Amino acid sequence: MDIQTIMVVGAGQMGSGIAQVHAQAGYYVYLHDMDENQVEKGLERIKKNLTRQTDKGRMTIEETTEVLSRLVPSTELENASKADLVIEAIIENLDVKKKVFKELDECAPPHAILATNTSSLPVTEIAAETSRPSQVIGMHFMNPVPVMKLVEIIRGLATTDEVFDQVKTVAERLHKTPVEVNDFPGFVSNRILMPMINEAVYTVYEGVSSPEDIDEVMKLGMNHPMGPLTLADFIGLDTCLYIMETLHEGFGDDKYRPCPLLRKYVKAGWLGKKTGRGFYRYND
Structure with missing residues (x-):
């Protein structure tokens, strides 16, 4: 599968950072949050980050405009139907994450990979809420996302090698360093x-x-x-x-x-x- 479209669920500091680096890497990105104001704040945060890079001469105005054009605001979870990879970056609460993954499983296309940015919660337990546990994986970014190079890629009990390799390839395209981790509390970091x-x-x-x-x-x-x-x-x-x-x-x-x-x-x-x-x- 060629991953082209990403949905990031959660438009807070982590979610907006994850959306930004994917858009910079050439992916088409839906930035989703139930709260429209949060989506607007997330997009504004990205714009400020990119403007700062432009002011420092690290990006051109044209490049910034192009990155922003690849970002789409979303307040409807059904937009997951257009995604090849969904990355959840909401509150660190297991029950809330399980609920969201159950809903994403119903909305996302059968081929889509569902990833969680959890920093400590069990990926296997989250995956069990879906009908596709083999396509659920952890993708733990560090804060601030645009700056930090590390991504912990966490295998759930059922995660396939193919899904792991696809997510690793995405992380490398972001110019991040992916590290393979098994599903234990807190992972490594x-x-x-x-x-x-x-x-x-x-x-x-x-x-x-x-x-x-x-x-x-x-x-x-x-x-x-x-x-x-x-x-x-x-x-x-x-x-x-x-x-x-x-x-x-x-x-x-x-x-x-x-x-x-x-x-x-x-x-x-x-x-x-x-x-x-x-x-x-x-x-x-």
Whole structure:
């Protein structure tokens, strides 16, 4: 199958980034969200990103115009009937994702591949909601999508080699580096990253050091480009907590138990940069 048309379900930061890189790679892309305002915001975000690239001389005005012409707004899930590959990038909630995949299975053509951008949830369980589990796969992009090169490609229990190869080819056409991963909680990236962030939260909770000094240790001592608590604020503390809960439940091992301070911050609404406060304060 020659994949030509993509539908991205979810027009938030991740979804718009995924739509952007596919349009830049020459694919015809439907950017879908139930909320028309979200679709407009997603398209505006893409336009701003492309304009920034044009201002820096990395793209011409003509190239930007061409990319934008390949993006189509969508508020009707039935538009999945026109897609060869559907990439879901909605809230990290298993029940919601299962519902969407069940609906996509009914709308998408029989040959279409259904991919999820989940960062930690079981691809096999999501695939079981469809009549085509062999054509369901994980395609986990990193944030910000236009910048980060890695894509974790996660095989569900039934995912065929043909589907894996097709998705890998798409990722390479995006100039990304695809990495093959099997379906375990957190996959590779978040299984390693989130416990490190959680341990950094514990060092604050136990009074070992301040967030600023903990981040300095990891930046200067371990050569990390960003400290774990700054990174947690950028990811969103609610997202960090949800992934830790997924790891804890999935493995049944208390080494993945979320730090009580992380829970307290989330309950307080201190979710990081997006709410103006997490381990740090953000004026904007």
